[in-house]
Amino acid sequence: MDKSFPELRLEQVSFRGVLRDVSLGWAPGHLIGLIGPNGAGKSTLLRIAAGIAHPTSGAVYLRDKLLRDIPPRHRAKEMAYLPQHVPENVMFTVEQYVEMGRFAYRTAWGSLDRESREAVRQALNTLNLSRYRDVRLERLSGGERQRAGIARCIAQGSRIILLDEPISNLDLYYQVDILKRLQLLAHQGYLIVVAIHNLELAARYCDTLVLLHNGQVYAHGSPPEVLTEQALLDVFRVPVKIYTDPHAGYLRVSHLS
Amino acid sequence: MTSKRTGWVFLFLSITLCISAALELSLGPMTIPITSIPSAVWSYLHGARGTDEVVVGAIRLPRLLVAMLVGAGLASTGAVLQGIFRNPMADPSIIGVSSGGSLGAVLTIQFGLAQASQWYTPLGAFASGLVVVFVVYRLSTTWGRTSIYSLLLSGVAVNSFCSAIVTLVLSLAPLQTMQQMMFWLMGGLDGSTWSECLILAGLVTAGFLIYLSQAHALDLISIGEEHAEGVGVSLQFTKQVTLATSAFVVGACVSATGVIGFVGLIVPHLLRLWMGPRHRNLIPASALGGAVLMLLSDLVARMALLPVELNIGIVTSCLGAPFFLFLLRRQELRSHRG
Helix, strand or coil, X not given: CCCCCCCEEEEEEEECCCEEEEEEEECCCEEEEEECCCCCCHHHHHHHHCCCCCCCEEEEEXXXXXXXXXXHHHHHHHEEEECCCCCCCCCCEHHHHHHHHHHHHCXXXXXXXXXXXXXXXXXXXXXCCHHHCCCEHXXXXXXXXXXXXXXXXXXXXXXEEEEECCCCCCCHHHHHHHHHHHHHHHHCCCEEEEECCCHHHHHHHCCEEEEEECCEEEEEECHHHHCCHHHHHHHHCCCEEEXXXXXXXXXXXXXXC | CHHHHHHHHXXXXXXXXXXXXXXXXXXXXXXXXXXXXXXXXXXXXXXXXXXXXXXXXXXXXXXXXXXXXXXHHHHHHHHHHHHHCCCCCCCHHHHCHHHHHHHHHHHHHHCCHHHHCCCHHHHHHHHHHHHHHHHHHHHCEECCEECHHHHHHHHHHHHHHHHHHHHHHHHHCCXXXXXXXXXXXXXXXXXXXXXXHHHXXXXXXXXXXXXXXXXXXXXXXXXXXXXXXXXXXXXXXXXXXXXXXXXXXXXXXXXXXXXXXXXXXXXXXXXXXXXXXXXXXXXXXXXXXXXXXXXXXXXXXXXXXXXXXXXXXXXXXXXXXXXXHHHHHHHHHHHHHC
């Protein structure tokens, strides 16, 4: 597979004043981080990239096809999307919920095929959820629910995964754990796009960052290219100092105000 | 564990259904021993017209079947709409089909069409129910997307508009016409005929199969619309199909028996608590449960004040209203616990 050819492309996408003239292209094999302040358009961008919202102008392409023209089931086999919130009051068990990721592969009447059951089992294992298999989602903590959501996306088996703030409810252990897993998947040939607030974790695990500001792309590139003191001052309106941690060797962001 | 419990629920409902069906056929102003019912049905079907045969074959059996079909139709529709609306308080009347049906029925009686043929009132109810659902649907659809919130709110508004017109017509009608209208509005199973049975059976069965075909999509929609779209559910298609189907099914039920409240609310809600929210199980279980509840309510309606026969709508509402309040209370307590 050609790793440089963009799999998912946004061309001059605008959406009701929330997004303006956004053009981006992402190739498989990368973990992409969408960063930016609240209201910058991260969620909207993900929803449009997922084909759930349609741009008011511009177009989204999945390889050479207009995303809009791909029927939902076909789209779901290529691309998984997880919204920001996995609702609290869900009576489905974790396993039933993760099985729903296989919707595109099941017929109205049949039960799950062997491949799907295996995908579900693996997704549950990957996110350490096997022991919660029969527990209802409403009985889980916020972080466990979030992991169930990610497991559902992985069970879907598509090579593009779009996640809206997948680690926002997780403790540090799972924040790091999930990002490591996503990074691993990306380097196995998946294209993974996450909206993320933690800049240091984003810098450490993402291959590419997209910094959004007022619905436009402010910067797009490798973490050191995107995370500059001037950029963060402009976008977040917070003066910061960015340096490489002498012990760990990673990018650190400390604010000065 | 869940599947085992599901099995028990189905077994329990089937047994209760059989028992209540046997009682429904046997009890009444004239009690017919359960043991002689099969032979009475058999001889009725072969043309015998003795008292037992007529009571069982021409009166009680069609009544039983209509009750079961209406219960199944209303409750399975309730299960589906509660999923679509992501709200356990949703009820088949929410999309306006019942109030629209009432309006149509009342108007056909008012304009004297009811005298011309016994079919005009049910047809009028059916047609106006469909029209009202379509209006509600159009009102809440913009840019090819149907918003559940506006569906709910348009439903409420259109419902109260239709009820207002019904009240207006009622208050202007002469006494006898008004009685006829009230009788229809209260809902009832008496005078159920075999032809009604056949039409209902066709519509309810077709609707049931269509609901089942959307069961997986409904599971996802009940979690959240974006979750559903993310895994490949055609949201608008599922909404259109289920809304149109519920309009037909509930329209048929309303035109057969008038408005019967709460069956479509209580049954799916209770069963969801009991066996979990999977629509693939919930829809058939609700159909069974709805049939059981209708039969039991009809037994109470017929036997409570013998020889006076209560209206079944009264019984289901008397059972339903306190239960509805209980649900409301329970939900509030839950949200406070947070």
